[in-house]
Amino acid sequence: MTTARERVVEAAISIAARDGVPALTLDAVAAEAGVSKGGLLYHFASKEALLAGMVESALTGWSADIDAAVGSDPVPTGRAARAYLRSACDPGDDPSRELALLTAAALDPRCAQAWRTAVDGWAAADGPELDLLVTRLAADGLWLARALGLYGLDAARIAAVTDRVTELTRDPRP
Amino acid sequence: MTTARERVVEAAISIAARDGVPALTLDAVAAEAGVSKGGLLYHFASKEALLAGMVESALTGWSADIDAAVGSDPVPTGRAARAYLRSACDPGDDPSRELALLTAAALDPRCAQAWRTAVDGWAAADGPELDLLVTRLAADGLWLARALGLYGLDAARIAAVTDRVTELTRDPRP
DNA sequence: GCCGCTATACCGTCTGGTCGGTATAGTCGA
DNA sequence: TCGACTATACCGACCAGACGGTATAGCGGC
Numbered sequence A, B: 001m002t003t004a005r006e007r008v009v010e011a012a013i014s015i016a017a018r019d020g021v022p023a024l025t026l027d028a029v030a031a032e033a034g035v036s037k038g039g040l041l042y043h044f045a046s047k048e049a050l051l052a053g054m055v056e057s058a059l060t061g062w063s064a065d066i067d068a069a070v071g072s073d074p075v076p077t078g079r080a081a082r083a084y085l086r087s088a089c090d091p092g093d094d095p096s097r098e099l100a101l102l103t104a105a106a107l108d109p110r111c112a113q114a115w116r117t118a119v120d121g122w123a124a125a126d127g128p129e130l131d132l133l134v135t136r137l138a139a140d141g142l143w144l145a146r147a148l149g150l151y152g153l154d155a156a157r158i159a160a161v162t163d164r165v166t167e168l169t170r171d172p173r174p
Numbered sequence C: 001g002c003c004g005c006t007a008t009a010c011c012g013t014c015t016g017g018t019c020g021g022t023a024t025a026g027t028c029g030a
Numbered sequence D: 001t002c003g004a005c006t007a008t009a010c011c012g013a014c015c016a017g018a019c020g021g022t023a024t025a026g027c028g029g030c
Helices: A004-019 A026-033 A037-043 A047-071 A079-088 A095-107 A109-123 A130-148 A155-170 B004-019 B026-033 B037-043 B047-071 B079-088 B095-107 B109-123 B130-148 B155-170
Strands: none
Touching (some): A004 A047, A026 A047, A047 A095, A079 A109, A079 A130, A109 B130, A130 B155, A155 B130, B004 B026, B004 B095, B026 B047, B079 B109, B079 B155
């Protein structure tokens, strides 16, 4: 059974992805979550707090994905970067949801800070090799391209790019 | 002499970069541009049109930068991708301005469409080589990282990454 | 006089947030 | 066990103000 708080976060992400962030009003979120406005504000004291909750929830999920991918990769060198790359192009993720999260981070400095902290924390697992940073940047670019719909990327092209970039992590140059 | 329209666009970008996109109200833009609200709405019939004008203006500027960089690169292979990469990490650009543009594109589907069209148009100059797409994605990632302040990138690190990625464009794999 | 442009006053709506209230469950002393 | 009291979770009417947009009049050059 899901808690009201979880339903609220899920509703907020859904609305932002489906109707755009400007449509993300407290009333709309409350209605979609099946909660009154008062109930919503009981869990999230302000709209800002709700946005932060959305981003934090997504970040937690990504973190779990990355940890799992790192755990299943037997090669230590560059595996953190590989896991990041793979999670950035997960075909199961809905690009419009990711765009919604990006918008939230772009709008609210506190969300951006949380994002920064998470990403920098993941990157701290890398060695100093330049190619690992290149890998992460390519992953970010891929993620952005998917969110904004750039380059008309299909699944095959994404897979090809991912494979190519993965090579960089096998024997990274300093 | 700058036209009122240009001043309006410039003011809008400045406010969005300095105070955040939520502070981008018609009144604030009009005041900063030294124009009355009526004057502003004469040039941009709606706020949506103003956002579109902001993005279009930035896109036009980037396009000119890229064209110049392409023109000054004697090696045909991959020079479009190299020019894109260089313009993505131009130290002269203010990251908070770029974040403002990104936010505008994330908020308004029409801005996103304009962005897509421009980026895809630039990418159309590339051959089919995979490494050129990787280069563009890394450039996008670098741009995003700068806008959001990820990885604590300084100028030297950016230069190193740029050089490394540039290598990919010299003899790109298919 | 007309037209491109600007200025100001004003309006309706939308939205975040407040506030008083309700229901349920738990605590605890007598 | 019972009654007083408290904490948690939730409700929904209401409000103040911000904001986009309109209406209308003014102004200067041709």
